[in-house]
Amino acid sequence: MITAAQMRAARALVGIDQKKLAELSGVSLPTIQRMEASDGNVRGVIDTLTKVVEALQAAGVELIGENARSEGNGRGVRLRVAALPSKPEP
Numbered sequence: 558m559i560t561a562a563q564m565r566a567a568r569a570l571v572g573i574d575q576k577k578l579a580e581l582s583g584v585s586l587p588t589i590q591r592m593e594a595s596d597g598n599v600r601g602v603i604d605t606l607t608k609v610v611e612a613l614q615a616a617g618v619e620l621i622g623e624n625a626r627s628e629g630n631g632r633g634v635r636l637r638v639a640a641l642p643s644k645p646e647p
Contacts (some may be wrong), residue, residue, distance in 0.1 A: 559610055559620060561595045567618040582612035 568578055571582040584605055589638065592599045592609065599606060610620060619629040 558596045558622070559606065561593050561597055562588075563620060564593050564599065564609070566588075567613045567620065568618060571613075571616040571620055573616065578609065581616065582608040584608055 564578075568574065573581070575589045576586055578584075579589045582589075588601070588605060590607070593617060613620065617631075619627060620629075621627050
């Protein structure tokens with residue numbers, strides 16, 4: 558599984574736009590746009606999702622699943638669940 562936020566962040570890490578990701582993956586630009594506009598996990602044809610993930614990996618991105626360890630080398634970022642700010646006392 559990949560989330561729309563992961564796709565956008567992955568593209569940003571390697572400095573490519575949606576058009577370039579479409580070219581690298583062999584997926585249409587409107588499909589990339591739809592995938593990135595979705596909420597939560599990207600849904601679609603498994604073959605299409607696989608092409609996008611493989612293109613991102615070939616570009617140097619390591620996609621890390623929830624609670625998974627990163628086994629790769631190099632720099633990167635990971636989003637963690639932030640604690641909600643507490644409400645001020647009245």
